[in-house]
Amino acid sequence: MSAPAISVFALTGMGEVHPGDDLVALILATGVELAHGDILVVTSKIVSKAEGRYVQAADREEAITAETVRLVASRTYDGHTMRIVENRLGMVSAAAGVDASNTPDGWVLLLPEDPDRSARALAAGLRAATGAEVGVILSDTLGRPWREGQTDVAIGGGGVHMIADLRGTTDQAGKVLSVTTPCVADELAAAADLVKGKASGNPVAVVRGRADLVGPLTLPGASSIVRASERDLFWLGTAEALDQGYRDGYAAALAGLPAHEQQEHEKKDAT
């Protein structure tokens, strides 16, 4: 058996993307020869640009507020407040994906309106133009709790399995792998970032060698890997939760409630 292997390469020479541009045409104009099972990882920013997702904003903070459904946590450093928020897609991230880098002064760029729809449309267009069954992932760069630095993750998917479900398969010792559900979509986005780079201006990479992950355009998109906040153990920042609990406990004591009544109520909210 030959060793499992993938190759990952960036497409060069795409140039700047403008509102209304046809990304299928721009990608194919690079001369890339797409093969069955290729997975294209596309920086979501160029999809936003093609979709004209620019908004004029006096400052970026204003645009972040407009994109925010729920504030999860915030902290002020050096007079600047960093906000972790849940956006309209249910994604939790810093700044709601509002991007002020690589944009003209006074303008910010929002995430694609529906990243899964955009990814499916791009995959459909590339399949139609080339005859090759390819998949598309839209990537964004996110920080994360507990670990320094950022990694690229999948925020949109078309024609690619997001999770390789191994539950029920057995390991080498014959035990059932009960909890292993690798998020291959995020791993593909991370692998692609190793060749795209942030400063190189190559917004598209191809991952070749995992055709088994490519399938029909009806596969669930990246919205399926966003965990609903009511199921998450970290749905609210620690300082915010301590404050909210404190206020509730203080009020409960003043109202003469027994010590644990409100606490149980909060637990139910958090479940």
Next chain:
Amino acid sequence: MSAPAISVFALTGMGEVHPGDDLVALILATGVELAHGDILVVTSKIVSKAEGRYVQAADREEAITAETVRLVASRTYDGHTMRIVENRLGMVSAAAGVDASNTPDGWVLLLPEDPDRSARALAAGLRAATGAEVGVILSDTLGRPWREGQTDVAIGGGGVHMIADLRGTTDQAGKVLSVTTPCVADELAAAADLVKGKASGNPVAVVRGRADLVGPLTLPGASSIVRASERDLFWLGTAEALDQGYRDGYAAALAGLPAHEQQEHEKKDAT
């Protein structure tokens, strides 16, 4: 300029690893020809096995308790309690890295005692044996807040840059990329998982094409990408923080303290 590209391939035929085994010899026995700048991503479990990190445990929960420095969050599903904990390395993860899969009944496997030291020793051994300046990352599989599924991340590093620091470089529009610090170590681990797979029994993969990330063995290891809990906005689970705040607020009201005194104190703790 040729397109930036990497190849990632798994080493096949390594067989089961036993306590005392020489991983340098086992890796080279696969016949792999290592080149300057190759980065080997090694599943930490085989390092644990070679280091004999087995402990007899009546159940896995007991071993997790022994490895836990601090409980971050927990939740009970179907009568089973899942614990997110900080381990002695400062890493926050489910189950403190205690592994009961691929182990004999009645035994569990702990993480390597010092994953960075193990990674450096392996890199040093491979460099000495081959003359090729290679890097080593030890990987583990972790879940994460807000997103479904797990990804492989770096828990040990030897001779590889963990973070590609782009701060101060400029983007295509000439703006300074002030906050972009990609955690390439985690991205390398993720890319490698795409060829290793959980069920395939290929615990080592090579990433070729990012020799720029390989350097001296004195480079910081993966401990440098573990964020200190006092700097993290999610150092305690939401339900746990609501409970703690509630108790503090209730007690403060009973003691006749003003409403915000304890709250400010908690905020300081969380900073």
